[in-house]
Amino acid sequence: MTLRALSLTFTTGALALSASAAVDEKPASQDTSMELRLKRLESKNAQLEGMVTALAGDVEHFELRDVMPPVGDSEWGLGPAASKVYSVEQGLSIGGYGEFLFDAPAGGTDTADAQRVVTYFGYKFDDHWVFNSEIEFEHATTSSSSGATTSSGSASAEFAYLDYLHTDGFNARGGLLLVPLGFLNELHEPTTYLPASRPVTEQRIIPSTWRENGVGAFGNVSGVDYRVYVVSGLNGSEFTASGFRGGRQKGSRAATNDAAIAARADWVDTPGVIVGGSVYHGQSDQDLGGLPDMATTIVEVHADCKVGPWAFRILVARSHVSNAGAFNSITGENLAEEMEGSYVEAGYDILSTLAPESDQSLTPFVRYEMIDTQASLPAGFSASGGVDDAILTFGLNYKPIDQIVIKADFQDWDDGTDRLQLLIGYVF
Amino acid sequence: MTKPEALELAFPGLEVEPCNAFLTKLEKKRIGKLSGSEFVRGVVYPYVAKRNGVVVATAYFDCHRVRTLRETVMIVVTADQRVERVEVLAFGEPTDYLPRDIWYGQFDDRELDAELSLKRGIRGVAGATLTARATTEAVRRVLAVHKVLAERPVESLPQASGGN
Numbered sequence: 001m002t003l004r005a006l007s008l009t010f011t012t013g014a015l016a017l018s019a020s021a022a023v024d025e026k027p028a029s030q031d032t033s034m035e036l037r038l039k040r041l042e043s044k045n046a047q048l049e050g051m052v053t054a055l056a057g058d059v060e061h062f063e064l065r066d067v068m069p070p071v072g073d074s075e076w077g078l079g080p081a082a083s084k085v086y087s088v089e090q091g092l093s094i095g096g097y098g099e100f101l102f103d104a105p106a107g108g109t110d111t112a113d114a115q116r117v118v119t120y121f122g123y124k125f126d127d128h129w130v131f132n133s134e135i136e137f138e139h140a141t142t143s144s145s146s147g148a149t150t151s152s153g154s155a156s157a158e159f160a161y162l163d164y165l166h167t168d169g170f171n172a173r174g175g176l177l178l179v180p181l182g183f184l185n186e187l188h189e190p191t192t193y194l195p196a197s198r199p200v201t202e203q204r205i206i207p208s209t210w211r212e213n214g215v216g217a218f219g220n221v222s223g224v225d226y227r228v229y230v231v232s233g234l235n236g237s238e239f240t241a242s243g244f245r246g247g248r249q250k251g252s253r254a255a256t257n258d259a260a261i262a263a264r265a266d267w268v269d270t271p272g273v274i275v276g277g278s279v280y281h282g283q284s285d286q287d288l289g290g291l292p293d294m295a296t297t298i299v300e301v302h303a304d305c306k307v308g309p310w311a312f313r314i315l316v317a318r319s320h321v322s323n324a325g326a327f328n329s330i331t332g333e334n335l336a337e338e339m340e341g342s343y344v345e346a347g348y349d350i351l352s353t354l355a356p357e358s359d360q361s362l363t364p365f366v367r368y369e370m371i372d373t374q375a376s377l378p379a380g381f382s383a384s385g386g387v388d389d390a391i392l393t394f395g396l397n398y399k400p401i402d403q404i405v406i407k408a409d410f411q412d413w414d415d416g417t418d419r420l421q422l423l424i425g426y427v428f
Numbered sequence: 429m430t431k432p433e434a435l436e437l438a439f440p441g442l443e444v445e446p447c448n449a450f451l452t453k454l455e456k457k458r459i460g461k462l463s464g465s466e467f468v469r470g471v472v473y474p475y476v477a478k479r480n481g482v483v484v485a486t487a488y489f490d491c492h493r494v495r496t497l498r499e500t501v502m503i504v505v506t507a508d509q510r511v512e513r514v515e516v517l518a519f520g521e522p523t524d525y526l527p528r529d530i531w532y533g534q535f536d537d538r539e540l541d542a543e544l545s546l547k548r549g550i551r552g553v554a555g556a557t558l559t560a561r562a563t564t565e566a567v568r569r570v571l572a573v574h575k576v577l578a579e580r581p582v583e584s585l586p587q588a589s590g591g592n
Contacts, residue, residue, distance in 0.1 A: 053589050056448040060473045064489050066500050066518035067431045093496040093521050095558075122522040124497070132522040165523060187555045220528060271531045272551030306551060352547055361547065402546075402557055427557070428495070 095120035097189045097427040101196060105419040111148045114140035115423075118158070133160035136209075156250065159211050167219070173229070174215040176251040180227040180264035181278045182206040182300055183315060190425025194311065194347045194365040194397045196407040197421060201341030201371050204243030204387060205317045206300060213251045214259075223269030225276075233258035236284030236294040236327065241334040241385035243373045244296070244319070247284060258283035260296070277301040284321070290330060292323035309352035311363065316342040318375075325378030334385050338376035343369035347397065363397040365409075390414045395421075403427050429517045431489060434502045438487050438513065439477040447474050448589045455576050462540060462572035465565055472573050473589070485512055486574060490566040494521050494559050501563060503535075503570040509578065511535045514567060527553045527560065540571035 099115040115138065122132040139153030161175030178186045184198050185208040202208050214231030232254040238246030249255065260282020267275045280298040285291035300317035317340070321327075324337045347365030351358050374386035395409025407423040429437070435444050449472050451459070459467040475487040485507060491500045497520025504512040514532045519525075534550050543549035546564050553560045 052450075053448070056450075056471050056473075057589060059471060060448070063491050064431060064500060066491070066498065066520070067429065067434070067489070091497050091520060095495045124520060124522070130522050132524060163523065171523075189555075191557065192554060223528075223530065225528075268528060269530055271527075271534050271553070274554065304554065306554075308548065349547070356542065356548070359547070402561055 091124060093120075093122040093124070095122075095428055097191075097425065099190050099423055099425045102422040103419060104421070105417045108417065108419075109148045128165050130163045130165065131161070132163065134158040158209055169219045169221045170217060171219050172215070172217055173227075175213065176211055177214050177216065177229050177231060179210045179212060179231060179262045179280065180229065181210070181262060181280055181298060182208065182317065183302060183304065183313065184208045185210050189427045190407075190423065191399065191403065191405045191427050193313075194345060194363060194407075195367055195393045195395060195409050195421075196423035197393075197411070199315070199341075199343045199345075199367065199369050200387065200389075200391065201315065201317050201343055201369060204245060204371065204373050205319050205339050205341045206298065207243065207245040207248050210248050211251055212249060212260075213254055213256075214262075216262075220268070223267060225266045225268050226264065228261070228263045230259055230261055231282075232256040233260040233282040233286065234284040234296055235286055235288070236291060236296065236321075237286070237288050237331070239284070239294075239321070239327070239333065239335050241336070241374060242387050243339060244298075255286040255288065257287040258285065260284075272306045274302070274304040276303075292326040292330075294324075294327060295322040296320070309349035309363075311345075311347040311349075311365075313345040314343070316340075325380065328378065328381055334374070334377070334381055334383075336374040336377050336386065339371075339373045340375045341369070341371035341373075343367055359401060361397075361399045363399075365395060365397055367391075367393040369393070387416070389416050391416070429515070431502075431517070434489075434515055434517055435475060435487060437515065438502065438504050439485070442477045442479055442484060444487075445476045445478065446589050447476055448472070449474065449577055451576075459569070459572045459576050462575060463565070463568040465569065467569065467572070472577070474574070474577065483507055488570045488573065489517070490570055492562050492566050494519075494525065494562050497521050499559065499562060499566075501566055503567055505571060505574045509539060509571065509575055511538045511567060511571065514563070521559070525556045525559050527556050527563075531560070532563070535567050538567070540568060540575060544568055544571070 096119045098117045101113045101115045103113065104110045116136055118134055118136045120134050122130065124130050136158045137153065137155050141153050142155060144150055144152035157176055159176050159178050161173050161177055164172040166172065180186055182202045184193060184202045185206055188198070188209060198208060212231035214229045216227060216229030218227040232249055233256070234244060234247035235249050235255060236247055240246055260280060262278065262280045264278035265276050278300055282296060284294040284296040298317065298319040300315060302315040305312045319339045321335060321337060324335045327333065327335055345365065345367040347363040349361040349363045351360055351362045369391045372388040374383045374388060377383060392412040393409050395407060398406045403426060405425045409421055411419050411421070451470055451472065456467050473489065477484045477486065485504050487502055487504045489500060489502050491498055499516065499520065500518040502515045502517055506512050514535045516532065531553055538544050544567065546552050546560055550564050
């Protein structure tokens with residue numbers, strides 16, 4: 001073997017040895033490298049898990065910020081059985097409702113009216129103090145220009161009051177208050193009653209929307225909601241043969257030589273059922289213009305029941321005014337000593353049967369009402385200028401969603417003017 | 429009422445394990461279909477109450493808008509996927525729109541079905557329609573979440589979050 005061959009052989013062998021050694025060394029370093037990588041990955045995974053858990057906690061904390069315990073104070077003295085609700089959140093709450101009415105009286109002028117556009121503003125100062133208000137624009141404008149009427153629209157505060165929340169059983173309220181009589185005076189959003197128009201009883205005898213300045217208390221005791229207010233009395237000088245409506249002072253620089261008390265109780269212990277009554281009593285002469293004492297009392301009882309597709313409502317109201325005869329002699333009016341009115345209303349949502357999965361409702365309804373604003377007149381006076389009638393209203397109430405309602409109905413008056421009414425309403 | 433107070437009220441003397449569960453797209457879609465309204469959250473936070481290691485019930489906290497402001501409720505779901513209780517913890521709107529406790533009692537023992545609806549088995553509240561609807565949707569939502577989580581394989585069940 002030549003030296004060259006030997007050298008080549010040696011080199012080749014050395015290379016082979018070297019290669020062999022390299023193959024043996026590669027698994028060892030690879031093992032170490034893989035192990036290291038795995039440990040690093042496990043460590044990183046644990047870090048990521050920790051970060052995700054922390055982020056999830058932060059998200060939950062933000063979502064539930066109203067009910068997280070205040071930092072540094074876990075002992076509030078509230079027992080775990082306390083069920084009183086409070087909110088940490090402060091803030092402005094905005095809502096509203098509106099009604100657009102087409103009214104077609106028989107033999108009269110058809111009208112299309114932006115009847116009401118209402119905005120609610122509420123503000124929660126803290127857990128105890130809350131402000132709530134309703135601003136209403138009636139008939140679109142305060143200008144009296146119209147092809148159908150000379151009376152103008154209005155912009156009014158319908159209610160504006162401060163609540164002090166104390167307990168479920170006792171809370172205080174003061175400001176411009178809705179007098180707590182009847183159904184519609186306090187709850188008159190168009191989605192809460194079936195026909196297009198409010199019952200005449202709740203326009204003439206309970207003159208909704210009736211609001212006066214006052215103070216009072218409210219709460220719930222043993223399943224009974226109550227409200228008791230002391231308010232400015234009515235202005236009796238504006239009473240007429242057709243009711244008390246003109247006597248409302250609406251919280252506007254109201255004469256309050258005479259105050260009145262209004263009290264209401266509703267049994268509400270069964271969801272969907274309300275049974276209750278209310279009473280109003282106070283002098284209404286306000287020591288004005290030589291008027292006699294006019295003790296005014298309004299009493300009503302009511303029931304409302306909504307069970308599945310059925311809706312029922314009934315209300316009976318009666319009023320009494322003292323010295324009506326003397327009032328009539330002074331003013332030339334024909335005010336009654338007693339007024340009475342009542343109505344019953346029923347409806348059935350047919351979509352709950354025809355399309356039970358639907359969120360919509362289509363409710364045929366009927367209301368029957370009797371009203372007599374001169375049920376009892378003082379001696380020497382006879383019925384004239386009042387409202388004494390029976391009204392049958394029937395129609396359809398359609399809600400594509402809970403907050404929007406479209407109504408169509410026909411009012412059949414025994415003596416008064418029949419009318420067709422169409423209404424679009426909303427609430428938010 | 430704070431969250432810890434609510435959990436103490438719901439589960440006196442029990443061990444409560446706060447968890448979190450990250451939802452897949454399919455799970456969110458299924459929750460939306462079961463509840464009847466779109467579900468967009470990616471994480472839910474069940475609080476699992478156990479007695480001697482056995483799950484007794486699960487509490488969820490749901491925060492939702494009523495009119496402009498929020499209501500937070502605790503909804504407790506039993507092991508057989510029924511509502512045990514609904515408790516209002518915070519209510520931002522004026523209290524005129526807050527139903528009485530008796531109204532919330534309508535949800536007790538209900539399951540996720542067609543009757544759990546304001547048009548069927550749940551009676552509304554005069555003057556608080558928005559609250560009634562928001563709460564009813566919340567109960568349906570929570571029951572749907574609970575059902576979907578219960579359908580997961582055991583190894584994919586919500587993980588304990590170590591407390592919050």
